[in-house]
Amino acid sequence: MAAPEIEKLIRLFGRLPGLGPRSSQRAVLALLKRRETLLAPLLQALEETARAARSCSRCGNLDTRDPCGLCTDPRREEHALLVVEAVEDLWAMERAGSFRGRYHVLGGTLSAADAVGPEELGIDRLLGRIATEKMEEVILALSATVDGQTTAHYLAERLRPLPVRVTRLGYGVPVGGELNYLDEGTLAAALRSRQPVG
């Protein structure tokens, strides 16, 4: 079919999440049709990122500096820590723009099925960090999945002896969400956390 080099590139694109064989072929053809405006800049950005990107040794964020920009920003609250599962969750929280403290990326959830225990997630390191940096509040912003909630529960237990306020994200109707399309669990949680009006 195509030359082996091009076939190989299509196969590699197909290993990215969300891209199948056809969509990776379309992506590669789009790149080859726009060499100057898309392929060349993408190649350069990929090289730069491959060279410069590193995990923050303090929080686990991805940045070009270590410690990362969020860990070293003096305008951020130093004694509030928001714990997330993954870097994409940290970025999602930053897009929301309402949290102005520090982050900690677990890098996953506890999972018996995948043999992920507290050591794999570096829970001891997290507890050490909370003590050293004198955190006053730890917000557990984990997914509302079975593994996410198991992990949150485990963390809450481990944090209980520490002099720190432990909270979790509120549950309820997503902003813009239509009641009709929400699952029973969300509706029940929203009802439990109902608020007085006016």
Add this chain to the structure above:
Amino acid sequence: MAAPEIEKLIRLFGRLPGLGPRSSQRAVLALLKRRETLLAPLLQALEETARAARSCSRCGNLDTRDPCGLCTDPRREEHALLVVEAVEDLWAMERAGSFRGRYHVLGGTLSAADAVGPEELGIDRLLGRIATEKMEEVILALSATVDGQTTAHYLAERLRPLPVRVTRLGYGVPVGGELNYLDEGTLAAALRSRQPVG
């Protein structure tokens, strides 16, 4: 949010067809999580393809040679020409594996709305090629869309004076369907039931 280099990479990925802002972010994070097994090979394949890929000056296929492998393969029938809209359609036909002649990639369809006329598609060059290479059959393998069929009709009219049998793909191509997304069996069946035009 992320470092400017990483943000830029995510933006560029988001310009590929089929990738939105969230999926390009996921793709970039997947790359950074698998630097050795995914990022490095992808970077290398992208560099190789950027350097080596070129359009075949004879048929318009993308390959690392010019003329391409299909144009120079001595085992292929020299006097049958299959005309497609785009490189992805040529690759789809090759996947079906039942056509063993030469190809011609138009690079689009006639479209009044987008001001694409016969000059933009190089129709004169195609007619010249058909005469020079003594084609005996021209198969119009255009999409069953309005623009595709308009183009096929126009080509059939232009080909009428030439001593060449003009056919189109047979029924089996679903109306409104794009060639690129059809399964191999349908493509093979459509090729078998091709019909004379005019």
